[in-house]
Amino acid sequence: MRRLTGLSEKIFLDRYARKHADARRVKAGDIVLALMKDDAKFPVKEVGEVVSRDGEEVIVRAGDEELVKTTIGRLTHPIELSPEQMWDRLAEAMASVERTPPKRVEWERKFRELLNDWKLVPGGRIAAGAGASDELTLFNCYVVPSPKDSRGGIMRTLTDMTEIMSRGGGVGMNLSSLRPRRAVVAGVNGSSSGSVSWGGLFSYTTGLIEQGGSRRGALMLMLNDWHPDILEFITVKETMGELTNANLSVCLSDVFMDAVKRDLDWELVFPDTKDPDYDEVWTGDMEAWRSLGKNVLTYKKLKAKDIWHRIIKSAWKSAEPGVVFLERYNKMSNSWYFNPIVSTNPCGEQGLPGWGVCNLSSINLSKFYDAGKRDVDWAELGKITQWSVRFLDNVIDKTPYHFEENEQNQKKERRIGLGTMGLAELLIKLEIRYGSEESLVFLDKLYGFMAKEAYLASTRIASEKGSFPAFDREKYVQSGFMKEMIKAYPEVGEAIGRNGIRNVTIITQAPTGSTGTMVGTSTGIEPYFAFEYFRQSRLGFDKQLVPIAQEWKDAHPGAELPDYYVTAMQLSAENHIRTQAAIQRWVDSSISKTANCPADFTIEETERLYELAYELGCKGVTIYRDGSRDVQVLSTTEKSTEEKQEQVESAQTIAEKTSLAEDSLPSEAVSASDTDHAPKEVLRVVQEATLSTESLPTIIKANVSLELDRPYKKRPDVLRGATYKMNTPFGMAYITINDLNGSPAEIFLNVGKAGSDVFAMAEALGRVCSLFLRYGDHGDKVRLLIKHLKGIGGTGAIGFGQNRVESIADAVAKALELHGDGVAVGLESLAPVKLEASNNEQEAHSGPVEIVEQVELELSNPYQEIDLCPSCGSATLINLEGCKQCVSCGFSKCN
Structure with a gap:
């Protein structure tokens, strides 16, 4: 049994190791996680060994051999002390859904090999819950349908959101179904408070919900570009106390982007709420409403460029709202013909239909460097990619479902999201500078290869277990993504033609803040934020070093790191966007990625960056300008x-x-x-x-x-x-x-x-x-x-x-x-x-x-971070992969 050390062990024991339900079983010699500081915002926990116990009082040797007197109630008592024990549990759990005993034996062995040495790093919910609890969901995030435009409908959505978050899932929703501010509400002879106001209710509730005692809820709120409340939504975080617990994104259509380019007028519209079928028919889908010949009211007419510039200015100022090109997303989506994408999950890497879920795990690319050939071990990467698809497909049948609608939707489409971590580390091993032209060529090869292997694996599973129930061969291959995939890899189209396909979508690029930090590699597809940083402990701030950089420095005393050792802030914002676009080509869902910009980045440069993202085919874009802020500011209304x-x-x-x-x-x-x-x-x-x-x-x-x-x-x-x-x-x-x-x-x-x-x-x-x-x-x-x-x-x-x-x-x-x-x-x-x-x-x-x-x-602190971590209190919370992540303790707002 090989235990982890330092921060990695603390993250593992706190978040992912299986634990005793009651710490009262603890005895001398047991390894525990001791709560050293009981604070809702900044708890401090240390790994220690129980020295003695006297009733409720316990003496623990923690940290630097310090003896600490504490109580049973302040201890977490892990059952699993090493990753090997967790891997055994996960392999058995995922293989248990195979149909025959021989298959269960075969795939338990293969899944154990898959997980060994962190080659596949399961999503946080899978790692924590699979084989450990029949209550915890194995899905990281959910999208709920847009709320019905009534008090009862809004309360129903609030209840659904609360139940999902209480079980560890984040929630995304689109508020476009809610009537705009000051719209007439005939039933009460009054007017509506508007979609943004109701969004405040969802945001406030999110802040109250503890998830597993370790993190609060995660919420994404979105609004479509035609909604009359769009300007209020864009600027809402400039008003104190509004939507403080939600990420915001605006959904933009191709028609809107064309209107911006041509400097055309843009109408803000909403259905006629007096229509007798409004309550039954209206779901937030404007195209569906119009297709029924229903009346649409124009509330206001503005220049599309004015709305666009307001989005840009707000994003430059405070990193919100993000932008999702939703019409493009649906054109590219493999579920275009039966299940439209309505929102993304809180971190933006997965666009989902109503009642859709994120089913996530990441391949650790840093493990696939062949030092002898100074190249990627393509054969091993291909095998692990194929096995990972089956692992995630089995999650769909293993997880508990707390909502019948989630189960019906997921089993109808069997959506999975296989991603990566360790990309930056792999590029350094290959001596390729992240963001360079050479890297873009390599990324196209790497992610194209993985997408091909993943899709071929899904077709093989389909030949054995059947395609997802909503599969329509003729329509499926007409999605924007599948046209590109089959053009590049005809064998994929041929395999789908023969066998069908098991999963509607297969690839996504999620943030991996907690798991990536635990594993000790670069998170997601992001470059390293820094090669040196400071971690706060009971002794103060300790300097921490990225191993691959420190190893080079130790081997070359006094020398500067080579050019291919590059950090996020050393890259241009355009490098970030071009990297995202290169990977997006091979991702059927989306990407959680942040384009980091320097403090002096101008509004005009921000606009050009957003335009570039659209031109290069990205499905969304989020920037973080060094020194910009994520929460609301004082409003700048005109005063006397x-x-x-x-x-x-x-x-x-x-x-x-x-x-x-x-x-x-x-x-x-x-x-x-x-x-x-x-x-x-x-x-x-x-x-x-x-x-x-x-x-x-x-x-x-x-x-x-x-x-x-x-x-x-x-x-x-x-x-x-x-x-x-x-x-x-x-x-x-x-x-x-x-x-x-x-x-x-x-x-x-x-x-x-x-x-x-x-x-x-x-x-x-x-x-x-x-x-x-x-x-x-x-x-x-x-x-x-x-x-x-x-x-x-x-x-x-x-x-x-x-x-x-x-x-x-x-x-x-x-x-x-x-x-x-x-x-x-x-x-x-x-x-x-x-x-x-x-x-x-x-x-x-x-x-x-x-x-x-x-x-x-x-x-004077040389660490160039911006935010305080709500978990450990260190000034080490950064924007990575579209999510807040702590490089000190591994906290992630999305995982």
């Missing part, structure tokens, strides 16, 4: 002159979970000697550095014309105030507010562990708020500060109703309100805990300069 005078401006973009970019701080930033000019420079530097985290989604800055020329109130040696204890999504916060001349003048925040990113960001927010409060003599400062901090939210919240706290910034606003009222009216959990005197000499004399020093300290 008086309001503008009172307005405290906010930073332009907000991160969902964010750390600091190393190059954010200008080289001309104020030094400790520039005290005469510090306040004005500090505010500019803080604005440009865009300090933010999930709990600190905005950095408040003073309006220059209003505040910067007003006198700075010097702090006396002693101030008195109150400390407020509040629970926040990032843990307990102690917020001290001290008064000067009867009004709040400074705020101190203590949240999280000293040295953590949360602690630093909380301190930064407190200092900037203090600076704002002590500058100028505007009488409404506190009210303005409350106005612009209150309601700021991230991906989670604590409490309900008036007790609800959205973020640390929201907690500060509530504390300021309490401080002004003097009592905690209706907010029992937010009551002041004590009064205390404050005497902080250092803060009194060096506040502004210290803010700049704090920024410089944080920005």
Whole structure:
């Protein structure tokens, strides 16, 4: 038995190893996963060995031989301690559905060989559930039908979504079936709140659902280009608190893209809801509605280019919405003639019909390098590809189905999604630079070969077990994808003609954040994000190295890595898109891929990138501009002159979970000697550095014309105030507010562990708020500060109703309100805990300069990541394969 080590072992034991249902069976000598820090947002777990047990109390040797006293309830007790044990379980489970005992014996042996040494890495749900539970689904993600346009229909969809997420599946849905904002609802003599508003309900519920105790739900919301709410949908995340727990994508048609190219008008339309058949017939399919001769109302007419540019601007600004070319998707889809694609799953790699599912596993390409030939081991790769198709086909018969509709749909089409990981590592071994012209030629050969082998395998299974029930030979081969496949590989068309085919679709390219990190290779089809990064442990940030890069450095001391060692940010955005397009040719579903762009990437360059993706045949595109943000920003609605005078401006973009970019701080930033000019420079530097985290989604800055020329109130040696204890999504916060001349003048925040990113960001927010409060003599400062901090939210919240706290910034606003009222009216959990005197000499004399020093300290971290991981709290959450993934702990929002 070979146990994993380090981070790989922690991921394996936490997420995929089979576990005892009750940890009370633990005894001395057992290996456990101990919860060292019980925090909803940033739990800390360590692998350890039980030294002794006394009733409920346990002594565990964890980490660096540290003895930790804990309790039974804080332990996870794994049954499986090594991948070999998991592979045995999975091979037996997948072979168990074979029809005869000899077949079960044959395929258990082959599946075990397939899984050995991580040649095939099963999707997370398969690894965790197959052979371990009759309750957990083996499918990663689902698409539910568009909600029926009624309160009952919406609630039914909400219930379905909740049930799926509670069992570990992510959900995608298209909201185009819901009538637009202010449309008449005759039954209640009122008007609709609109599709985007109802999307907020789905988003909010997603944030409440824990999946297996380790991750929250994943949700994709989509809207078609003809819907009257399209502009609201595109810009919704610029309004605080809207759709914070959902990924958004706009579905664009070829007709729309042609209208953009020709600068034509575009009509925003919706069916006539007064039609007597509306409730029964309308499903969100506009083409089907029109084919019935039904009336369609035009709500608005805009230039197609205006809508397109708004999409581009929003994507440039905040990485959302993504774009899916849905009409193209359906033209290429093998299910075009019986099951149209209505949405993608949350990570975008699989377009699905209503009640469709993702059935995922990935071949680890790094295992197929033949060092002797300095080439791919094509024979072994072909064999493993063929066996993998049968493995995934068997998942369809092994998984439990919690919805009859899912079972009927999946067994009708038998959709599977075989993908890859380790591509970047394989290219490095072959000394081919990712994104180069040479790599594009190689990728066409590699993925064409795998698609051919996969399709031939599916035809062989069909000859033995039968084709998928909805198979129509004449229509099937007329899909856009099959025309290309048969043109390149005529033997595939011949085999389908003889045998039929077992699966409607076979290939997809999913993100593999958790599994790829566990295995220790590059995730999905992405390049390495970095060859060096930092991981937070109980000892602080530890430098981590990508093995293949470190091995080269060890063999070549002092030398620079060769050109073919390339990271995501070293590639041009066009390299990313051209790589995606080269692989897309051989993918019958879709690809989860992010085009990383530098911070200075312009809106015009973004537009060209999207156009290039469309021209090259991609089914969708998502960009991430370094420094852009994934959550909502303050709305920029026009205000009156008086309001503008009172307005405290906010930073332009907000991160969902964010750390600091190393190059954010200008080289001309104020030094400790520039005290005469510090306040004005500090505010500019803080604005440009865009300090933010999930709990600190905005950095408040003073309006220059209003505040910067007003006198700075010097702090006396002693101030008195109150400390407020509040629970926040990032843990307990102690917020001290001290008064000067009867009004709040400074705020101190203590949240999280000293040295953590949360602690630093909380301190930064407190200092900037203090600076704002002590500058100028505007009488409404506190009210303005409350106005612009209150309601700021991230991906989670604590409490309900008036007790609800959205973020640390929201907690500060509530504390300021309490401080002004003097009592905690209706907010029992937010009551002041004590009064205390404050005497902080250092803060009194060096506040502004210290803010700049704090920024410089944080920005000195050489790791160029942007986001905080909601699992481990490290500043190592990155956008890969269209999904948020942590390179530290392996957390993935999609897996």
